Amino acid sequence: MKPYLMAEPALRRLELTITRRLDGLLQGEHLGLVPGxxxxxxxxxxxxxxxxxxxxxxxxxxxxxxxxxxxxxxxxELEIWALLDATASMDFGTVAMEKRELALSALAAIGFLTQRTGNRIGVHLLHGGGVRTLPARTGRPHLMALLQAAFALPRTQPGVSEPLIGVAADQLGRTARRRGLVVVLSDFLDPPPTWEQPLRALAARHQLLAVEVVDPRELSLPDVGILTLIDPETGRRREVATGSARLRRRYAEAAAGQRDAVTQGLRRAGAAHLRLRTDRDWVRDLARHVMRQRRLAALATGPARQGRPPEGGGDAA
Known part of the structure; x- marks a missing residue:
């Protein structure tokens, strides 16, 4: 079956799930994804x-x-640009979905919620073939076309050279000239020094949200005997004896250090950070992030409103 024929029913179900659930969790038309x-x-x-x-x-x-x-x-009217990482490392998942599916779902949620008020959205698709740019436009048909294009991206074959997320972020910075919101959806497995500076340059001009997608098997290794591991980006295989408690402990420590390096790199870049996991309720996690950023925005604007009469001249509710 052609990819776009498979994408249409899947995206309609996703849209229904997102709008029903987030409408119940969030109030108001404007999605406060980042503070300010x-x-x-x-x-x-x-x-x-x-x-x-x-x-x-x-x-x-x-x-x-x-x-x-x-x-x-x-x-x-807000211009939104998304950078979706669809490289080989994102084609991994051990629970409800793969990381690429989770990133696509998060992109859809952001798109469905922000397109209500006439905002324009464009996307850069980072894939084994390079970076594909789809221009920012308004309307649901355009959003569905963006999501279908992302849905139809094939898997990258092992050993194929792929652009780094930092290279794609630098290219996005040259494309997104109007100030707006930039959302980067990735597992950020590239070394932080390769993407930290490009993200900092984006944050200097735009509101920047980094959506980090994680699978639980990237954080801890279960005791399942002899396990064959395959690097999705190089195709290299290695057999690991997971019965070793020392190995599992070292794996967990290395994974925790890697996640901490990502967190610190995103903080230095000036990005709002949202971590989504394939084994959690990602819709609820997204809603919690939005509500937390709204509270931060309210605190940020609080001093500016002190001593001002309420809008409309009446008493504040």
Missing amino acids: PGSEPAESRPYRPGDDVRRMDWNVTARTNEPHVRDLVADR
Whole structure:
């Protein structure tokens, strides 16, 4: 069967699951995926303790001889770019789904929720054949076409040279010229020094969300006797005796160190970090992340609203 014929019913079921569940978990039309009230400059006002000094309006400060900051307002139309890692390491999963399926589901959730308000979404697909760019446009038909293109990507054959996630992020930075939201969905197994700087460059201009996808077998090794391991990117095989408690402990320690390096690298890059696992309820984890970022955004804008009358002139609810 042709890939797009298989994708259509699968994506419709995914859309139904996402919209039903997230509509029940989240309230409101705007999806606060990362902290911050917006990216478009608004009017200046006097500085108050707690304001972000990065929003200082130096021109007004120089004219009035009093510190001023410039508020930010949320964009009515947001441009969203996603970088979906579909390399060989993502074709792995031991529980409910593969990592690539989980990343695609997360991309679909972000797309279905943000396209309601007329936002544009585009995607870079990182695959064994290189990086494929699909331009940012509005509307559900466009979103479904993006997801179908991602769904139809074939598996990469072992030994095929693949671009690094950092190379794809650098290319995305040259494509996404308008300020907006950038979402990177990957297992981030490439060494952090190869992607940290490109992500930092994206975060300097855009709101950046890094969605890390993880399978539990990447974190701990079960005792299942002799296990044949295959590197999906090189095709190399190795037999491992999992009955060794020392081996399982060393594996868990190395895995924990790798995940910590990813966390620290994303923090240094300035990205909001969401970790999704193939053995967890990823929809609920996504909703919790959104609610947590909304609370952070509310705290960030709190000082700016102190001393202001409520909108509409009435009493605050």
